[in-house]
Each structure stands twice: as structure tokens, then as C-alpha cells.
Amino acid sequence: MITNPCVSGDLRWNTTGITVINSPPNMGASGVSVDINDTLYSVDENSNFVIWKLLKNAVNVTIAAGLYKSQGSNSSQLNYPNDIYVDRYGNLYVTDAYNHRIQKFSNGSTTHGQTIAGVTGSAGSALNQFNVPRYFTFDATETYMYVADYNCHRIMRHSTNSTDGTNGVLIAGGTGSFNQNTSLNEPWGIHYLPSISNDLFITNNGGHSVIRWTLGATSGIFVAGTPGVSGSNSTLLNQPKGIKIDSYLNMYVVDHGNHRVQMFCANNQTGITIAGTGVAGSSAMQLNGPRGIAFDSEMNMYIGDFDNHRVQKFLKLNTTTTTTAIGNYSMFFYLVWQMVGSGSVIGDAGCHGLGNDRVGNFSQCKSNCESMTNCNAVDWQASQLYCVYRQCTTYPPSTRPQSGGWEAWAIETSSPVNPPAIIQWLFDGDFSDAYGIYNGSLVNNSNVTWMSPGYAGYGSAVCFLSTNYLRINRYLNFNSTSFTISTWVWIPANFSFNGNFFVLFVHCNLTTQDTCLHVGINGGRVFLGFFSDDLTGGTSLTSNQWYHVTYVYDRSSLRQTVYLNGIHDGSRVTSGPYKGTA
Structure with a gap:
């Protein structure tokens, strides 16, 4: 799991870089x-x-x-x-x-x-x-x-x-090189992450700013820097070049003229320096005229350190290693938000307000809350795109009726502290949840094969037979909540895709529409099903190789999404919300 670095301040990057490319010694790393x-x-x-x-x-x-x-x-x-x-x-x-x-x-x-x-x-x-x-x-x-x-x-x-x-x-x-929201000024860096936002994030190298431009629009919104003004404080930029955004809509801007990399948390125009010191130099903690930026699958950061003729790697701190399974699953669950009231707002005496604003969508409302200290609940009015942030000391907080299409949401946890609940099976010799809550037991027989290391020499793995499976004897409420299930999986060489469903996870009490969750590989494609309300991915898989599969359900938009090896493989809106409890 990659934790939001704007929520957990200690989960950022080591500020001492590792040189991974510097040969030939005069290379121009851009x-x-x-x-x-x-x-x-x-x-x-x-x-x-x-x-x-x-x-x-x-x-x-x-x-x-x-x-x-x-x-x-x-x-x-x-x-x-x-x-x-x-x-x-x-x-x-x-x-x-x-x-x-x-x-x-x-x-x-x-x-x-x-x-x-x-x-x-x-x-x-x-x-x-x-x-x-x-x-x-x-x-x-x-x-x-x-x-x-x-x-x-x-x-x-x-x-x-x-x-x-x-x-x-x-x-x-x-329209010319102007520092206006209808123009660009020497655009250099650009990033688009359509699974998160329909906007392009563009650095104006000549305008010392970052502009967010929705596809199809005739103007953008400045989201970092002051247009036309260069500077070196936390709100200014100097000739920004490379840019990336993450799944939380945090921005990472290579501030070329200030020899640093700035992180701007979602909807916040004050930058946090995560690499470089702001002074040009060639030490492991310094950069000199940096340009490009990229992240690997574990969010380790790579910077094209142009005037130092090298590429620097900055290790992500405290990133949880994804483990693997052969023939079945090892996975993470992110039970982030639970709707605690419809047609109502939070009325709990143990909650107090942390502010409010108008945002682009509910995902942005949640992301803003997660970036705040101790925010763990919101009131949401979809018609007005209005979000109220709250800190609550109990879960679930009580609510009171409120007209106007309001919904009350809270992070599903027994304490007011982020991050949300996580379930993680490592398969490192047993079936226990790494957090000791959702421990499993093997059903039918004990003939499984444990493997360590697992995928590509990392983590651990387990090979199930077709006749046995893992059972979790603990209540898990997915009713009206968003979730993500992610795993590495190996498809056996002798497995036939024709008409077969390769089951990874089932959460089912009633076999009625939108109450029975089943995910896996169906007919050779990634599959996320709510029982007669299902999504099938677009890519045909082959056997005898590893795949990374991710299944995402967003309650606010009723959208199912599947990813294969980190690539968007399909998406649809469900007929209704998933209401499963098991």
C-alpha cells in the first residue's frame, strides 16, 4: 500500500539521494x-x-x-x-x-x-x-x-x-506567452492521470507556475506558484519543469531554478521540499538544475539532475511491500469511508468542525479531509459540491436529518486517527492478518505449498489446491463503502480459461443483486462482480505468468474499476450501491 504522504508526514522520501545513472560522466539527464x-x-x-x-x-x-x-x-x-x-x-x-x-x-x-x-x-x-x-x-x-x-x-x-x-x-x-488562465507561458512539464482526474497538470516554465486544465476547457486554474513571479519561498517557483501527480491528487513539481522538488498536497498551494536543499550542489542531498521526475511501483522517486549529469533515486520511506500468492491471493483492503447517514448531517456532540469549501467532486472532499490533521468525517452535498470537514471522537458518529441531498460520511475506525482500516494477508507461513484482526483458517485440507521468496524474489507466496480455500470467520461490513482489493496472482500453466472462474475473493451472504461480491479471473479476464451487476476487464490473460490485479469500488460515484499490471483495464457505473455484509 502507498500511504498518502500528506497524511502521514513520516512516510515521505529519504532526502539523501542514490546515484543510479551517471555514466557517461557528462550525460545531460533531463x-x-x-x-x-x-x-x-x-x-x-x-x-x-x-x-x-x-x-x-x-x-x-x-x-x-x-x-x-x-x-x-x-x-x-x-x-x-x-x-x-x-x-x-x-x-x-x-x-x-x-x-x-x-x-x-x-x-x-x-x-x-x-x-x-x-x-x-x-x-x-x-x-x-x-x-x-x-x-x-x-x-x-x-x-x-x-x-x-x-x-x-x-x-x-x-x-x-x-x-x-x-x-x-x-x-x-x-494564444501567446501570457501569465493568464487562458494562456500558457513556455510549458515544459505535463501529467495526466485519467483514473483520478480529467485534468492536465502543466508547468509554465516561463511563468513560474502550475496550471490545471480540464480537457475541453478554454481556460485553466493556477494551482501552484504566482503567475509571472519567480521566488524561492514555499509558495513560489522558479522555472518549474517536470511534474507528476499521485492518486491523492498531490503534485510533485521539479523546481528547476531552486534546485529542489516541491510536493503540493491536494488543494494546497504551499509547497513542501522533499528533495534538494534549495541551493545548487553535488552532494547526495543536493540537486543542480533538476528537470525530470518519475516514480516506480513502490513510489521511489527518480530525478533527472541535469547539471550534475546524473539520475538520483530517493527511496520512499516505510512503504509496505506487496506480497504474492500462487494460484490464489495475497491482498490489501482499504476500507476508507462509510456512509453513516443519508438525508442527514453529522450531529454528534463529540464532533467539531474543521472548515468547509466547495470542491470538484466527492473524491476531492475525501482527499482534502485525509490531508488534514485528525479529520475523519465529512458532510457532503452533491448538488452544491459542498464539503464540511469534521473531527469525531466516536465511530459511527450520530447524525440528524437535513434536507437538500446531504450525506454524512466517516472513516470506518474506532478512533479518530487516520489512516483507515487495512487488512493484509502476507502468506508468510500462516494465514494471519498482519494486524491480527482478520485471521483466516484453511478449509478442506492442509495441503498447501508455502514459498519464500515469492514474485521476482520478494515477499512470500502460497499455492492452494483447487479443493481448498481460506475462510475468514469475522464480520466484514462493506455496505455503502468504498474499497480496493489488490493482489499478485499466478495463473497455473494447466488452467483452462474456457468457461472457468478463477476465484480470488468472495464476500457473500445473500445471492441477490448488489449484495454478493466476487472478484477473480472470469473467462480469462479480470472480473469484479456484485451479482448480476458486474464488470469484466478488456484484456485477455494468459497462463503461466504473474499478474498484478486491482479491484476498486468508489461508493460516491457507484463506479467499479479494474486495473491489470497498473493499467486501467475497465470501468463502469453499477445499477446500485453495493450493500454486502458477511
Whole structure:
């Protein structure tokens, strides 16, 4: 589980960096990226004109794209490359800034790039041109990419299967370099996380700010920095470059001119320095003109430390290691919020208010509460997007009737302290919950195989037979609450997908619609079912390999979502809320 670093202040990053790439010694580390296998990629912008690749746990880099020390414009060469992305199929995309194009390297090729956007060597502002493309980001299906077109002060969208000279679509800016919410000023970094938000987060390098721009909108909202004002205090930025957001809508901004990385908690414009000291230097705790930023699957942070000619890794502190299972499951539950009253607000004398505001959606209301000290309950009015934050000393708090479509929600816990309840089976030789509450027992027989280490040499695992299973003899109330179930799973080589349901977890008391939860692999696809109200993923799985599967239900939107190896694999809105208790 990755804990919200804005809730648990001690769960941030080690401020002493580890140099993972610094060879050759004069490399120009700009954009960095991590793929689904935790392979690290780094642009070598202005010295060697290539993309470096570092496998997980490896020491030595190899060339992933470009010709070493060969600056140029043919299909094998790059000219001041800026950013890098690798899709789920292994295709590699590069923003080739001074060639004013996007190159795609397919089928493992390192020297035969295809221009899929822009016109080689032709800088311009037409819809089929770029003028120094900087960083880019991709949608969930990797169908489209959004490119920061630096000197045109705009964001352009192009298909990942396009060809050179094809017109793109103007998404934001393009009206000149102004520090206004309808314009962009030398956009450099950009990130899009559609599973969390329909907004692009863009750094204005020339405007010293970050702007949040909803797709389809004609203007954005400034969310960090003061437009047009550079500075080094906690509310100002100086030539920001790379940017990432996390699942809590916290922003991570590479503050290039201040030689630091700033974390802005959701809906908060005061930055927290999580890497660098604010003074240029080459020590393990310092940065010098940093540019790119990326995170791996455990939220370890990688920074392209440009003027130090290196890539620095900052370890995430106190991150729980996901464990694994063969033939069945090891998983986490995040029982975050419980609706304690409909048509009502919290009226408990043991609760007091912590403030209120209007927000974009209920997820943002919850996220804001989680980022506050001791907030563990909210009143929510969907029609007005109005959120009231509360601290309660008992659970569940009592409520009182209130007209206007109000709902009362609280974190399901016996104390007022975050984070929410977690259930975790490690399968490290027994079936106990790591927190000692939801311990399990084996049903039918004791013939299981324990394995340590598990997946890729980490954690632990257990292999179940088809005839036995784990039972949890403790009440678990999922009625009207959001939850996430996540696990590594191995599909046996002899398992037939045809018409078979590979069961991972069942929570069922009544076999009626929206009262019986069952998750697993159904017909070879990821499956999240509420009994006749079900979601099936879009990707066909194969046997004899590991998969990471995640099942998410958001009560506020009634949305089921499934992820396969960290990639969005399907989503739908249910007919009604899940009301299961078992």
C-alpha cells in the first residue's frame, strides 16, 4: 500500500539521494520514466543524444534509442531529446526537441525511429508542427499523447499511431506567452492521470507556475506558484519543469531554478521540499538544475539532475511491500469511508468542525479531509459540491436529518486517527492478518505449498489446491463503502480459461443483486462482480505468468474499476450501491 504522504508526514522520501545513472560522466539527464516492469529510462539530452535504459536492480545502462554521440535528424538519430515514455507493449516514444518531432521506436529497435508527430527539422505553429516539444503524457489506453509545445506556448494532442505531418488537436494555450488562465507561458512539464482526474497538470516554465486544465476547457486554474513571479519561498517557483501527480491528487513539481522538488498536497498551494536543499550542489542531498521526475511501483522517486549529469533515486520511506500468492491471493483492503447517514448531517456532540469549501467532486472532499490533521468525517452535498470537514471522537458518529441531498460520511475506525482500516494477508507461513484482526483458517485440507521468496524474489507466496480455500470467520461490513482489493496472482500453466472462474475473493451472504461480491479471473479476464451487476476487464490473460490485479469500488460515484499490471483495464457505473455484509 502507498500511504498518502500528506497524511502521514513520516512516510515521505529519504532526502539523501542514490546515484543510479551517471555514466557517461557528462550525460545531460533531463526527462526520466519508469515502465511497468520498473525499468528506468533517462534522456541524455545535450551530450550524447541517446536514451539510457537501466533494468530493475541492474547497475549498468544500455542504449534504448539513438546513436551514441551522433546528433542528427535521420531516423536513427536524435537532436536534444527531452522526454521518454515506454508503453505497455514496449514501444518507446521520445520528444526530439530540436528536430521538432516525436519519434516512436517499436519492436525493440534502438535505431529505427518513426516520426509520428511533427515535421522533421521544421519548427512552426501549424497544427502539424512543433517548435521545441518538451515533455509529454499519455492517456490511460495510450491512444493519445499530450505534448508540451514549448515555443508555441500550447499543448497538442496526437495519436500514438499517427505519421509525420498529421495535424494534431490544440488542447490548451496557443494564444501567446501570457501569465493568464487562458494562456500558457513556455510549458515544459505535463501529467495526466485519467483514473483520478480529467485534468492536465502543466508547468509554465516561463511563468513560474502550475496550471490545471480540464480537457475541453478554454481556460485553466493556477494551482501552484504566482503567475509571472519567480521566488524561492514555499509558495513560489522558479522555472518549474517536470511534474507528476499521485492518486491523492498531490503534485510533485521539479523546481528547476531552486534546485529542489516541491510536493503540493491536494488543494494546497504551499509547497513542501522533499528533495534538494534549495541551493545548487553535488552532494547526495543536493540537486543542480533538476528537470525530470518519475516514480516506480513502490513510489521511489527518480530525478533527472541535469547539471550534475546524473539520475538520483530517493527511496520512499516505510512503504509496505506487496506480497504474492500462487494460484490464489495475497491482498490489501482499504476500507476508507462509510456512509453513516443519508438525508442527514453529522450531529454528534463529540464532533467539531474543521472548515468547509466547495470542491470538484466527492473524491476531492475525501482527499482534502485525509490531508488534514485528525479529520475523519465529512458532510457532503452533491448538488452544491459542498464539503464540511469534521473531527469525531466516536465511530459511527450520530447524525440528524437535513434536507437538500446531504450525506454524512466517516472513516470506518474506532478512533479518530487516520489512516483507515487495512487488512493484509502476507502468506508468510500462516494465514494471519498482519494486524491480527482478520485471521483466516484453511478449509478442506492442509495441503498447501508455502514459498519464500515469492514474485521476482520478494515477499512470500502460497499455492492452494483447487479443493481448498481460506475462510475468514469475522464480520466484514462493506455496505455503502468504498474499497480496493489488490493482489499478485499466478495463473497455473494447466488452467483452462474456457468457461472457468478463477476465484480470488468472495464476500457473500445473500445471492441477490448488489449484495454478493466476487472478484477473480472470469473467462480469462479480470472480473469484479456484485451479482448480476458486474464488470469484466478488456484484456485477455494468459497462463503461466504473474499478474498484478486491482479491484476498486468508489461508493460516491457507484463506479467499479479494474486495473491489470497498473493499467486501467475497465470501468463502469453499477445499477446500485453495493450493500454486502458477511
